[in-house]
Amino acid sequence: MTDPGAFALLALLLPAASFLVLALVWPLRRSGRPAAWLSIVLAAGALASAIRAWTVAARGGFSLWAWPWIPMEAGPLTSVGVLADADSALMLVLVAGVSFLVQLYSLGYLSDEPPASLGRYYTYQALFAFSMMGLVLAPNFVQLFVCWELVGLCSYLLIGYWYQRPEAARAAVKAFWTTKAGDVGLLIGIVLLYRQAGTFEFLDLLLMVDSKALPLAGLGVITFCIYLGAVGKSAQFPLHVWLPDAMEGPTPVSALIHAATMVTAGVYLLVRTAWLFDQTPEVLEIVGWVGAFTALLAAVLACAQSDIKRVLAYSTVSQLGYMMAAIGAGFASAGFLHLLTHGVFKALLFLGAGAVIHAVGTNDIFAMGGLRRAMPQTFVVFLVGTLSLSGIPLFAGFFSKEEILAGVWVGGLPIPFVMLAIAAFLTAFYMFRVVFIAFFGEPASAPHGSHAGTHAHDAPATMGIPLWILAVLSVAVGVGFAVKHPEAEFEAPGFVTPLAIALALGGIALAWLTYERRLIDAERLSALVAPIRDAAAHRFYLDEAFVAIYRWVILGCSRLVGWVDRYLVDGVLNLLSAWTLDAGDRLRRIQSGQPQDYVYGVALGVLLLLIWFQWAS
Amino acid sequence: MGLSAYLTLAATLFAIGLFGVITRRNTIGILLGIELMLNAVNINLVAFARFNADPAGMIFTVFTICITVSEVALGLALVILIFRVRRTAIADHLDILRG
Numbered sequence: 001m002t003d004p005g006a007f008a009l010l011a012l013l014l015p016a017a018s019f020l021v022l023a024l025v026w027p028l029r030r031s032g033r034p035a036a037w038l039s040i041v042l043a044a045g046a047l048a049s050a051i052r053a054w055t056v057a058a059r060g061g062f063s064l065w066a067w068p069w070i071p072m073e074a075g076p077l078t079s080v081g082v083l084a085d086a087d088s089a090l091m092l093v094l095v096a097g098v099s100f101l102v103q104l105y106s107l108g109y110l111s112d113e114p115p116a117s118l119g120r121y122y123t124y125q126a127l128f129a130f131s132m133m134g135l136v137l138a139p140n141f142v143q144l145f146v147c148w149e150l151v152g153l154c155s156y157l158l159i160g161y162w163y164q165r166p167e168a169a170r171a172a173v174k175a176f177w178t179t180k181a182g183d184v185g186l187l188i189g190i191v192l193l194y195r196q197a198g199t200f201e202f203l204d205l206l207l208m209v210d211s212k213a214l215p216l217a218g219l220g221v222i223t224f225c226i227y228l229g230a231v232g233k234s235a236q237f238p239l240h241v242w243l244p245d246a247m248e249g250p251t252p253v254s255a256l257i258h259a260a261t262m263v264t265a266g267v268y269l270l271v272r273t274a275w276l277f278d279q280t281p282e283v284l285e286i287v288g289w290v291g292a293f294t295a296l297l298a299a300v301l302a303c304a305q306s307d308i309k310r311v312l313a314y315s316t317v318s319q320l321g322y323m324m325a326a327i328g329a330g331f332a333s334a335g336f337l338h339l340l341t342h343g344v345f346k347a348l349l350f351l352g353a354g355a356v357i358h359a360v361g362t363n364d365i366f367a368m369g370g371l372r373r374a375m376p377q378t379f380v381v382f383l384v385g386t387l388s389l390s391g392i393p394l395f396a397g398f399f400s401k402e403e404i405l406a407g408v409w410v411g412g413l414p415i416p417f418v419m420l421a422i423a424a425f426l427t428a429f430y431m432f433r434v435v436f437i438a439f440f441g442e443p444a445s446a447p448h449g450s451h452a453g454t455h456a457h458d459a460p461a462t463m464g465i466p467l468w469i470l471a472v473l474s475v476a477v478g479v480g481f482a483v484k485h486p487e488a489e490f491e492a493p494g495f496v497t498p499l500a501i502a503l504a505l506g507g508i509a510l511a512w513l514t515y516e517r518r519l520i521d522a523e524r525l526s527a528l529v530a531p532i533r534d535a536a537a538h539r540f541y542l543d544e545a546f547v548a549i550y551r552w553v554i555l556g557c558s559r560l561v562g563w564v565d566r567y568l569v570d571g572v573l574n575l576l577s578a579w580t581l582d583a584g585d586r587l588r589r590i591q592s593g594q595p596q597d598y599v600y601g602v603a604l605g606v607l608l609l610l611i612w613f614q615w616a617s
Numbered sequence: 618m619g620l621s622a623y624l625t626l627a628a629t630l631f632a633i634g635l636f637g638v639i640t641r642r643n644t645i646g647i648l649l650g651i652e653l654m655l656n657a658v659n660i661n662l663v664a665f666a667r668f669n670a671d672p673a674g675m676i677f678t679v680f681t682i683c684i685t686v687s688e689v690a691l692g693l694a695l696v697i698l699i700f701r702v703r704r705t706a707i708a709d710h711l712d713i714l715r716g
Contacts, residue, residue: 591714591715592712592715593711593712593713593714593715594708594709594711594712594715595647595708595711596638596639596640596647596708599635599638599639600639603635603639
């Protein structure tokens with residue numbers, strides 16, 4: 001078979017099957033490990049068929065399998081199915097791959113969980129894999145939106161996996177509502193687009209754009225609304241606040257959903273509809289500016305964190321900003337490339353951090369220290385991920401990051417370029433800050449209830465194997481790019497490559513001098529930027545701002561509306577019903593229950609009628 | 618004697634019957650009043666049949682008499698039942714439909 005659609009469909013249906021089995025056969029789900037293995041085996045099958053689909057699609061294979069959906073008088077409104085081309089098949093491989101590795105890793109990471117909880121976890125994981133693949137392969141906006149909401153649901157369920165902990169439950173609700181705020185924009189955008197174009201299908205829309213049949217008036221509002229959905233999902237400023245809190249979920253979940261796949265759905269959406277956004281350059285400029293600002297803001301915030309997962313979370317926000325900036329500059333392919341490489345090395349970093357947390361029992365980097373000797377394997381893979389993220393040549397992140405920087409410069413956005421360059425410097429700094437504090441130096445004195453330092457040991461095989469696979473992939477992709485440069489769509493100016501390397505090395509050097517050599521006092525360094533540091537410690541007061549908006553604006557409006565409803569609307573209705581009751585009470589006296597009274601009434605009525613007839617004629 | 622004499626008789630009879638229905642306190646008296654009103658109608662029918670030379674009115678009257686008989690039988694049965702249940706046949710006491 002040479003049809004990528006068939007393999008893509010198989011990859012989509014395997015996790016769906018495992019979800020259905022686990023959801024319906026509750027003894028299997030409550031048994032824990034067998035449920036986990038079922039999910040892992042089917043995820044491996046999905047990965048195999050995804051790779052097969054990609055090998056066909058990468059050679060130019062293209063396939064649309066769609067079934068009509070929502071029948072109407074004038075034909076079906078939309079369709080469900082798979083649209084397998086080079087981009088979606090590649091993304092499918094990333095999703096299936098990271099999903100499989102994370103499920104395998106979770107088996108070790110969550111080994112202490114009770115069987116019933118473990119089964120629940122794998123049920124959610126299977127549902128997530130299915131919905132994310134459905135999103136990636138969606139041939140139209142409707143299926144995309146349905147899957148978009150499904151992955152949001154899975155994110156909510158998995159952040160709140162330890163729902164007994166109030167922080168986790170709160171974080172889950174926060175993530176759900178914040179992304180939902182953006183989703184409203186996406187839904188409005190889709191409906192408006194349907195009004196304008198009369199179709200949801202990507203291919204039809206693409207044809208309309210190509211033949212200039214799509215009216216451009218008002219298209220900016222539509223693309224901006226669609227972009228709002230991406231702002232929520234891909235944690236762009238100002239809706240990025242949910243992602244750091246989402247770290248309350250288990251670490252493998254953070255790696256899969258909140259680093260590699262779901263949060264990149266917004267970027268993927270913009271890449272997928274890049275031809276639509278190209279029609280509205282003003283919206284693209286907003287995308288670029290917001291992306292660059294998000295990248296810088298999150299990089300600054302990451303420097304002020306002491307929780308290893310929060311550092312990585314802010315770094316994810318920052319890298320998502322990079323991808324958005326590239327799209328905003330008009331080079332969606334550069335953003336997509338960074339999406340893929342970032343998916344690999346950020347999953348690696350999160351899983352590495354998970355191995356550390358699993359061994360040490362705390363998230364606080366200052367409670368770690370000296371882990372290089374205690375966990376040599378974890379140290380190596382984490383270092384590979386860190387070098388990739390910092391953008392060192394021969395590692396995965398270097399080429400894609402450099403291409404984004406060059407693209408933003410060529411795209412004519414000099415100020416965002418400067419922001420991204422500063423963010424690149426900070427990225428190298430904060431990542432190596434974590435590495436030097438956590439892995440070098442002397443073991444910190446263990447806090448209560450944890451076994452830090454020398455007692456830590458490398459992770460078991462189920463956790464180690466995914467780490468090594470991702471580490472090898474990170475290096476292989478980086479070396480592959482160095483050997484065979486993918487063709488860029490533009491001529492990069494010569495100064496970008498040296499600048500990118502210099503920024504990364506500068507960041508590393510600063511971190512080395514500060515946290516390893518201790519030549520620069522960390523306190524003094526932070527005192528230099530005291531206002532920024534203090535603001536960053538409060539996350540730039542964004543949460544407070546949202547709380548204030550909620551408390552004063554939304555609650556105020558609700559109170560006003562509530563008053564109008566209670567006293568005006570309800571008041572009128574209550575008055576009417578009171579009048580009706582009163583009138584009925586008076587009228588019931590007529591009903592005496594005496595048949596003779598009624599006969600008397602009838603006779604009187606007939607008499608009156610007779611008189612009336614006489615008088616009228 | 619002209620038609621109007623018969624009609625006057627019928628109207629008078631009807632008015633007496635109606636008066637009885639409205640004023641009698643005893644249920645059986647009310648039934649008697651209804652009979653009087655029905656017979657007033659019968660007189661009308663017969664009179665019109667006679668003066669218009671149309672036998673249809675007479676035929677109607679035969680039917681009416683038959684139906685009146687059964688209606689009286691039914692009415693009396695109801696009165697007896699009501700008396701058994703409520704131990705009274707006075708119309709003023711039968712006011713369970715009062716609003």
